[in-house]
Amino acid sequence: MRRPRLSAVLATTLGVLVLAAPxxxxxxDDLYERGNAAAAQGEWSLAAGCYEQARALLPxxxxxxxxNLGTAYAxxxxxxxxxxxxxxxxxxASDPSAEVVEGARRNLGILDRRIEQDAERTGGQIxxxxxxxxxxxxxxxxxWLAWLTWIFAAGLIAxxxxxxxxxxxxxxxxxxxxIAWLMAGLFLIGASVHGVALRGERRAAHHVVLPNLALAxxxxxxxxxxxxxxxxxxxxxxxxxxxxxxxxxxxxGLTGWLSDDEVADLEAEExxxxxxxxxxxxxxx
Amino acid sequence: MSGRFRxxxxxxxxxxxxxxxVVPSVARADDVILKIDLPRSKTAxxxxxxxxxxxxxxxxxxxxLGEPDFPELDGxxxxxxxxSFSQSVRIVNGIGTRKSTTTYSYLLVPNEPGTFAxxxxxxxxxxxxxxxxxxxxxPKLTATGSAAPVAKRADxxxxxxxxxxxxxVWPIASKKKVYVGEQFxxxxxxxxxxxxxxxxxxxxxxxxVYTRELRTPKSIRSEYLDGYRYRVHTIxxxxxxxxxxxxxxxxxxxxxxxxxxxxxxxxPPRHSAPYNxxxxxxxxxxxxxxxDGRPKDxxxxxxxSFTIESSLDRDAIxxxxxxxxxxxxxxxxxxxxxxxxxxxxxxxxxxYDPKDESEEAIDGDVVGxxxxxxxxxxxxxxxxxxxxAVSLSYFNPDKAAYETxxxxxxVVEVEADENAVVxxxxxxxxxxxxxxLAPPIESTMSRTKQRNPLMTPKRFWWGAGxxxxxxxxxxxxxxxxxxxxxxxxxxxxAALAKAQQQRLARMRKTRGSDAFFExxxxxxxxxxxxxxxxxxxxxxxERLMKVLAKSVADQTRRELASLLELCDLARFGGGGAxxxxxxxxxxxxxxxxxxx
Numbered sequence: 001m002r003r004p005r006l007s008a009v010l011a012t013t014l015g016v017l018v019l020a021a022p023x024x025x026x027x028x029d030d031l032y033e034r035g036n037a038a039a040a041q042g043e044w045s046l047a048a049g050c051y052e053q054a055r056a057l058l059p060x061x062x063x064x065x066x067x068n069l070g071t072a073y074a075x076x077x078x079x080x081x082x083x084x085x086x087x088x089x090x091x092x093a094s095d096p097s098a099e100v101v102e103g104a105r106r107n108l109g110i111l112d113r114r115i116e117q118d119a120e121r122t123g124g125q126i127x128x129x130x131x132x133x134x135x136x137x138x139x140x141x142x143x144w145l146a147w148l149t150w151i152f153a154a155g156l157i158a159x160x161x162x163x164x165x166x167x168x169x170x171x172x173x174x175x176x177x178x179i180a181w182l183m184a185g186l187f188l189i190g191a192s193v194h195g196v197a198l199r200g201e202r203r204a205a206h207h208v209v210l211p212n213l214a215l216a217x218x219x220x221x222x223x224x225x226x227x228x229x230x231x232x233x234x235x236x237x238x239x240x241x242x243x244x245x246x247x248x249x250x251x252x253g254l255t256g257w258l259s260d261d262e263v264a265d266l267e268a269e270e271x272x273x274x275x276x277x278x279x280x281x282x283x284x285x
Numbered sequence: 286m287s288g289r290f291r292x293x294x295x296x297x298x299x300x301x302x303x304x305x306x307v308v309p310s311v312a313r314a315d316d317v318i319l320k321i322d323l324p325r326s327k328t329a330x331x332x333x334x335x336x337x338x339x340x341x342x343x344x345x346x347x348x349x350l351g352e353p354d355f356p357e358l359d360g361x362x363x364x365x366x367x368x369s370f371s372q373s374v375r376i377v378n379g380i381g382t383r384k385s386t387t388t389y390s391y392l393l394v395p396n397e398p399g400t401f402a403x404x405x406x407x408x409x410x411x412x413x414x415x416x417x418x419x420x421x422x423x424p425k426l427t428a429t430g431s432a433a434p435v436a437k438r439a440d441x442x443x444x445x446x447x448x449x450x451x452x453x454v455w456p457i458a459s460k461k462k463v464y465v466g467e468q469f470x471x472x473x474x475x476x477x478x479x480x481x482x483x484x485x486x487x488x489x490x491x492x493x494v495y496t497r498e499l500r501t502p503k504s505i506r507s508e509y510l511d512g513y514r515y516r517v518h519t520i521x522x523x524x525x526x527x528x529x530x531x532x533x534x535x536x537x538x539x540x541x542x543x544x545x546x547x548x549x550x551x552x553p554p555r556h557s558a559p560y561n562x563x564x565x566x567x568x569x570x571x572x573x574x575x576x577d578g579r580p581k582d583x584x585x586x587x588x589x590s591f592t593i594e595s596s597l598d599r600d601a602i603x604x605x606x607x608x609x610x611x612x613x614x615x616x617x618x619x620x621x622x623x624x625x626x627x628x629x630x631x632x633x634x635x636x637y638d639p640k641d642e643s644e645e646a647i648d649g650d651v652v653g654x655x656x657x658x659x660x661x662x663x664x665x666x667x668x669x670x671x672x673x674a675v676s677l678s679y680f681n682p683d684k685a686a687y688e689t690x691x692x693x694x695x696v697v698e699v700e701a702d703e704n705a706v707v708x709x710x711x712x713x714x715x716x717x718x719x720x721x722l723a724p725p726i727e728s729t730m731s732r733t734k735q736r737n738p739l740m741t742p743k744r745f746w747w748g749a750g751x752x753x754x755x756x757x758x759x760x761x762x763x764x765x766x767x768x769x770x771x772x773x774x775x776x777x778x779a780a781l782a783k784a785q786q787q788r789l790a791r792m793r794k795t796r797g798s799d800a801f802f803e804x805x806x807x808x809x810x811x812x813x814x815x816x817x818x819x820x821x822x823x824x825x826x827e828r829l830m831k832v833l834a835k836s837v838a839d840q841t842r843r844e845l846a847s848l849l850e851l852c853d854l855a856r857f858g859g860g861g862a863x864x865x866x867x868x869x870x871x872x873x874x875x876x877x878x879x880x881x
Contacts, residue, residue: 032730039725047725060732068725075722095733103723110722143738146745153752160759191749198742221352223391224365243351243408269735 028054032065034281039072048072050281052274063089063096067104074107078275079118080210080232083111084264087208091266115233124213124231127205128251134204140197149190156183205235206266207248209258216256220245227256236263317342317409319353319418325558329430333394333541333559335366336426338405340387340418353389353407360397361426366390394541394561395428441535441567448511451479452542454564456489456535459650462570463527466588466619467682469569470499470650471525471535475518476508482543485520486561490536495619496523497645497652524652526588526619530573537564578687580678584626587679589618589653593625595675595692604702607663612639612675612692617653620645624656625677633670633699634662667701781815789876796865805872806852812876813845841878848872 035050051069058065070085090096090104112129119126159180163173212232217224220242228250230236236248239255246263249255264272322337338353355363372385395401402425407418441458452475459470471491477483499522506517520538527533543559574588595612602608614623621643628636637660645654664670672695680687771779788811792804810829814821817832824832826849833842848871855864 029730036725036727040727054730058732060734062730062732064726064728064730071722071725093733093735095731097731099726099728103726106723143740146740146742149745150748153749156752157755160756187749187752194745195749198745202742219352219365221354221365222357223352223355223363245351 028057031057031281032068035068035072039068044072044075045277046279046281048076048275049279052278053281055271061088061094063094063100066094067096067100070104071107073275074111076275077212078232079111079114079212080208080214081272081275083108083115083233084208084210084266084272086111087266111233115231118212118231122213122229122231124229125234125250125252125254126231127235130235137197137200137204140193141201145190145194145197149187149194152183152187152190156180156187159183203237205237205249205251207236207238207246207263208266209234209236209248210262210264210272214258214262216248216258217245218256220247220257222259224257228254230256230258238263238265317411317418319405319407319420321403321405321420321424323403323424323426326425327427327429328395328558330395330398330428331561331563333392333561334426335558336391336393336403338389338391338407340389340407340409342385342387343382351408353405355391356402356404358401360395360399360428361401362392362394362396364392364394366392392559393426394559395426398428398430401426401428438565438567441569445476445510448513448515449476450562451481452477452483452540452562454537454540454562456537456564456567458525458535458567458569460569462572464572464588464680464682464685465528465530465574466526466586466622466680468524468526468589468618468652471496471521471523473520473522473538473564475520475540476510476515477518478513478515479542479544483540483562484543486539486541488521489538489564489566491523491525492536493527493529493533494535495526495528497525497647498522499524499647499650522650524647524650527569527571530571533569533571534566535569536566539563574680575685575687580687580689582626582676583678583680583687584624586619586622586624587626587677588682589616589620589623589679590681590683591616591618591623591677591679591690593675593677593690593692595672595695597672597695597697600696601698601700602664603700604664604667606699607661608672608697610660610662610672610695612658612660613655614657614677615653615655617651618679619652620654620656623677623679625658625675628660629673629675631660631662631672633664633666633668634672635665636663637661664697664699667699670697670699671695672697785812785815785876789873792872793869796869801865802852802855802868805868806849806856808872809845809849809852809875813849841875844871844875848875 031050031054035047035054038044038047038050048069051065051072054065055062055069066085066089070082070087070089072082073079073085074082086104086108088094090101094100096104115126118124159176163176163180166173166176209230209232214230214232215226216228216230218227230248230250234250236250239247239249241247241260244260245257246260247255247257248263261273318341320339320341322339323334325334328334338355340353352365352368368387368389370385370387372383375382375384393401393403402423404423405420409416409418441456441461444457445453445455455474455476457472457474459472460467463469471494473489475483475485501522502519508515508517540562541559542562574585591614593612593614595610598609598611600608612625614620614625616623624641628639639658639660641656641658643654643656645652647653662672674691674694676689676691678687678689785808788804788808792801792808795801795804810826813826813829813833814824816837817824817829820832821829830842830846833845837845848868851868855868
């Protein structure tokens with residue numbers, strides 16, 4: 001009598017597990033398609049709402065979703081949010097396709113011009129344009145150089161061991177010595193270059209200002225006077241955080257305090273809240 | 286007894302002293318209080334009041350998260366003045382408590398009458414939990430009266446003619462009437478004869494006006510009004526261009542006057558509350574540009590006085606080649622907005638959008654400069670082509686009339702070229718495609734799982750740091766071993782001694798057996814070789830003994846020889862168990878001898 005009951009429970013459990021997984025994926029894809037349909041009609045606000053809901057349900061990253069959401073925000077004039085999502089879409093962690101990279105770079109170029117025009121109009125501050133050094137620095141801070149440096153270190157250690165072994169056996173150790181010196185040199189160069197690049201990346205500006213014009217204060221309080229106005233979409237560097245406020249620094253050296261919800265970290269995985277007046281995606285088909 | 290008593294007393298005293306240090310830091314009551322100190326609850330509109338927000342903490346596990354959050358109250362300006370911190374320790378009945386106080390000072394200035402509730406909040410972390418604090422009693426500030434609106438001045442360009450208090454603001458416009466786009470000079474002066482600190486709070490609002498900064502004198506001049514001597518500060522000077530016709534209201538700014546603090550002889554120093562001084566706004570009349578006589582090609586930004594000239598970089602080209610027409614407009618006015626309007630029709634040429642560059646120059650108080658346009662003209666036809674003159678129509682406000690001027694025309698000789706291909710449609714006027722956003726992607730949405738990478742910066746540094754550590758240990762250990770470890774001789778001696786012990790042990794094991802004397806003989810022979818050193822290697826017994834004669838004492842040598850002979854005899858049939866013991870004892874005794 002017990003066996004049928006147990007098998008029924010197992011079957012039900014398995015059935016729920018099997019059926020639940022694709023149902024979850026459908027919801028996200030469905031919201032994404034609704035967003036695309038709204039975007040095709042020019043209803044950017046609704047498109048952004050659908051994309052935001054899809055993003056909230058998606059535990060992973062999606063380059064296409066981030067790109068579409070950023071484009072929708074750009075159409076709506078939310079420069080900061082647009083810049084944030086477009087930059088996320090082309091990060092290595094999102095694994096973007098060539099189509100996403102091309103579209104995102106184009107849209108980011110347009111956003112950069114808008115940011116400059118906004119700065120001209122409002123007198124706000126913006127970040128300096130990124131030259132070639134940040135790209136090179138990113139490449140040198142990548143994991144491939146770290147692994148290569150470790151390989152050189154392992155080669156150095158192995159050469160030293162072989163050299164000692166050959167010495168005890170009475171053999172000439174000129175060759176392992178030469179290899180050891182070469183490995184040591186390569187290891188030092190690799191470690192130095194990678195270390196400098198890592199340090200540079202850590203100090204780089206990878207926070208984005210979200211509101212179109214953010215008022216950075218002199219202290220971590222809304223009662224403090226405004227120290228600098230920053231145009232949305234600008235990249236800033238985080239100095240410290242305190243009590244719901246973040247102190248940021250621009251490339252020009254100007255600093256100020258922004259509320260935590262006014263600045264987003266491109267490197268962090270926690271998601272940014274959607275823009276306040278974005279509507280919900282309708283659920284009926 | 287007395288020694289023990291002294292020791293006990295010392296231990297007790299030390300224990301009490303330690304408790305006195307340890308216990309106060311351990312015993313703490315974690316608590317925090319938020320208080321607001323408002324010395325005056327009533328004030329007049331425009332008169333400031335200082336307010337302190339005091340945060341008192343007891344214990345060490347209370348942490349402020351940010352600063353007090355002042356409510357946003359319409360009609361009340363709140364400005365942060367600074368903060369101070371103090372700390373104290375109180376010990377009562379052996380229990381110590383640490384108390385710290387942070388004081389945040391604010392200046393409250395009401396701009397309109399009303400009652401303002403100062404419901405300040407502060408977020409703190411107590412024992413790891415976040416709490417929002419509010420004062421037990423919310424103080425209220427009541428502002429009465431109304432700030433009398435500062436009357437507009439009838440003549441915006443007039444100078445002050447009477448003393449108006451210790452501090453007053455005086456804006457000046459150089460003209461009472463201007464045309465749209467015509468330049469006038471706006472000056473903002475502060476007249477004061479006070480010992481107080483005067484600082485600007487808001488600058489004047491210059492709406493519907495395009496401005497350029499002019500040189501502002503840094504020096505302070507003195508002027509007399511009604512017998513009073515005033516110091517006149519020029520705060521700003523701007524060249525302004527009105528953008529809209531009608532009455533232009535140039536709003537007054539505001540200054541804050543902070544009277545000097547008095548020194549309290551029997552109490553803390555008194556601070557007089559600051560107050561605001563508002564500058565009057567001035568109004569000028571902006572006249573629209575006359576419709577009568579307006580040229581058809583007139584562009585609205587062309588107000589001033591200008592000249593125009595043009596030039597070509599070449600006057601002879603082949604069909605299909607291009608020439609650059611450079612048009613330069615110079616003069617006085619808002620040069621960044623000046624332009625010819627519609628360009629003439631360049632017959633026989635394909636023309637492209639002009640590139641322009643402005644160079645502003647300010648001469649005294651007059652804004653001017655030059656603006657240059659470069660147009661690429663590509664010859665589509667052969668022959669003698671004329672580049673027509675470019676005309677510029679502008680409104681001269683000094684003459685209150687429109688003027689039209691022209692540059693000189695140019696002639697280009699174009700040589701025919703059958704192979705020339707000029708397509709006006711292909712590259713005509715470039716679309717501003719760069720301003721159009723790329724559309725969303727409609728393909729299937731990909732998903733990328735987040736993985737924790739194996740190589741992280743921290744692991745890299747750990748791994749990279751191990752290499753120099755390993756190298757240091759390797760080479761350093763070798764150096765130390767060579768410096769402080771046993772020498773070669775000592776190591777060789779240790780190896781020999783070890784081998785000897787092994788042979789001796791083997792010999793002892795075979796005591797009582799037939800192999801005893803064989804092992805004993807072998808041991809003695811090796812012992813002799815060890816004594817002889819490298820010289821004795823491989824030598825037969827006789828020669829070995831001769832070598833030993835140089836370094837071994839006679840008695841020892843004879844004992845060795847005797848034992849060797851005994852072992853030889855015993856191997857071939859002699860010696861019982863008693864002999865084994867005796868021989869063993871003699872051999873062990875001999876083995877302890879060491880050559881010099």
